[in-house]
Amino acid sequence: MTVRVQEGDFDLATELADFGRGAGGIVTFTGIVRNNDAGNLQYMEIEHYPAMTQRAIEAIANEARSRWDLCDLLIIHRHGRLAPGARIMMVATASTHRADAFAAAEFLMDYLKSRAPFWKKEVTSDSAEWVAARETDEKALDRW
Amino acid sequence: MTVRVQEGDFDLATELADFGRGAGGIVTFTGIVRNNDAGNLQYMEIEHYPAMTQRAIEAIANEARSRWDLCDLLIIHRHGRLAPGARIMMVATASTHRADAFAAAEFLMDYLKSRAPFWKKEVTSDSAEWVAARETDEKALDRW
Amino acid sequence: MIDVVYFAWVRERIGLPREQVETNATTVAELIDELSAREERYALAFSDRGAIRAAVDQTLVDLDAPLKGAREVAFFPPMTGG
Amino acid sequence: MIDVVYFAWVRERIGLPREQVETNATTVAELIDELSAREERYALAFSDRGAIRAAVDQTLVDLDAPLKGAREVAFFPPMTGG
Numbered sequence A, B: 001m002t003v004r005v006q007e008g009d010f011d012l013a014t015e016l017a018d019f020g021r022g023a024g025g026i027v028t029f030t031g032i033v034r035n036n037d038a039g040n041l042q043y044m045e046i047e048h049y050p051a052m053t054q055r056a057i058e059a060i061a062n063e064a065r066s067r068w069d070l071c072d073l074l075i076i077h078r079h080g081r082l083a084p085g086a087r088i089m090m091v092a093t094a095s096t097h098r099a100d101a102f103a104a105a106e107f108l109m110d111y112l113k114s115r116a117p118f119w120k121k122e123v124t125s126d127s128a129e130w131v132a133a134r135e136t137d138e139k140a141l142d143r144w
Numbered sequence C, D: 001m002i003d004v005v006y007f008a009w010v011r012e013r014i015g016l017p018r019e020q021v022e023t024n025a026t027t028v029a030e031l032i033d034e035l036s037a038r039e040e041r042y043a044l045a046f047s048d049r050g051a052i053r054a055a056v057d058q059t060l061v062d063l064d065a066p067l068k069g070a071r072e073v074a075f076f077p078p079m080t081g082g
Helices: A012-016 A050-068 A100-116 A135-143 B014-018 B050-067 B098-114 B135-144 C006-013 C028-038 C040-047 D008-014 D028-038 D040-045
Strands: A002-007 A027-033 A041-048 A072-078 A080-082 A087-095 A118-124 A127-129 B003-007 B025-032 B039-047 B072-079 B080-082 B087-094 B119-123 B128-130 C002-006 C018-021 C053-056 C060-062 C070-076 D002-006 D018-021 D053-056 D059-061 D070-075
Touching: A002 A050, A012 A027, A012 A072, A012 B014, A012 C053, A012 D008, A027 A100, A027 B098, A041 B025, A050 A072, A050 A100, A072 A100, A080 B039, A087 A100, A100 A135, A100 B025, A100 B098, A135 D008, B003 B050, B014 B025, B014 B072, B014 B087, B025 B098, B050 B072, B050 B098, B072 B098, B098 B135, C002 C006, C002 C028, C006 C040, C006 C070, C018 C028, C028 C040, D002 D028, D008 D040, D008 D070, D018 D028, D028 D070
Parallel strands: A002 A072, B003 B072, C002 C070, D002 D070
Antiparallel strands: A027 A087, A027 B025, A041 A080, A041 A118, A072 A087, A118 A127, B025 B087, B039 B080, B039 B119, B072 B087, B119 B128, C002 C018, C053 C060, C053 C070, D002 D018, D053 D059, D053 D070
16 A cells, blocks of 8 residues: 655656556546636645645545455645646555445545645636635545 | 557556546556466456447447546457456546546446457466356446 | 357357358347257357347347348357456 | 644634644634634634634544644645545
8 A cells, every 4th residue: 555645746657567466457546737717727736734644645545445355555645836737646446346446446536635634726827716625525425 | 539459468658648638537447367266367368359349349438428528538458368467458537527537437347348349268277268247247237 | 141250159169250141030039049940059059048149230239139131140148348 | 732733724814834822722612712812813714613624633623522632733624635
């Protein structure tokens, strides 16, 4: 199991080179900074709570491992300034059963969204606004 | 949209290099040949119906595009002899909404399992057996 | 004349991958009946109809699908891709 | 003495990322009450309790959680990672 919080970019191929040996299937999710509707996003500033972040993500990861039959699990989340098109984070899950790999990856995403201490600020050419949490993100947790 | 049926291996990083520009999230599933319980699998032989395969997969892909909001979609499926640990196939979906990317990837997998003309034969040191379709694979289609 | 193609264990039991068949069958099921009446190996291959899938001109169909105008009919077991 | 840390717009409204606080509060909510009574900027930051999340010693807690033994309390808006 790998959990990393970092400022720098990551490379999917490098991260997956030794990932999930013996598994029958690997699911990955990669989150990418989208431009806003106005198309004037300069960057997304991602703040986090360094003393807590790693521990919070590991707790989420352990919960996923207890619920599903996983051979391997990887979570990387970046912080700092990220331009449109940049990778923000990724999760990968490996299992002998594809349903487990899919469910665990979705679970990790839902929990990382609402339970890991990250906050996004959208900085455009003429404003800087904290991204509001969406009610649907909180509701997404109810299904687990 | 890319759909490819091929004998040769593929590389996730190469396939994803230009995939899903403008998307907020990318989901991938990679299927890998697992050894059997006895640990004596020599290879999996994957037969397909060349005149039909590409068309059948494209129909599944188009169904996914009509059901979810996807920026991009990729399906690669191999045939021929594949040793334990080899990649069999992959799907990738890109969307502005992660739920769409996840749902479409699972839908594609469920349909590729039961509706694309591939058949697996498990060749071990002392037998060669066609893999039986599982009832659960057929039932998995009911949820869509 | 119609092209009939076989895959996986259907192909192995019948012992050939493809053949041309002269038939008056009007549905896929009737074609199976005709083939099964030919020889033991066909009867064996088609003995469990529930385990037989068919495609007409490269499109999956039910066994009661009509054959009118068909150029190629394929028979195979349930698919196991992915 | 307890370390109190702030993130995102809670940090911006209060105007500092971290401070040491002398408190007799027995719960997180009581600590919010004390801080809000101090100055307008605290009152503003904590005006919508439903939008405030808290962690005690780096573990998420409800606002009615006890403070006994706590070394670090964090206040922040709902998280928006992923």
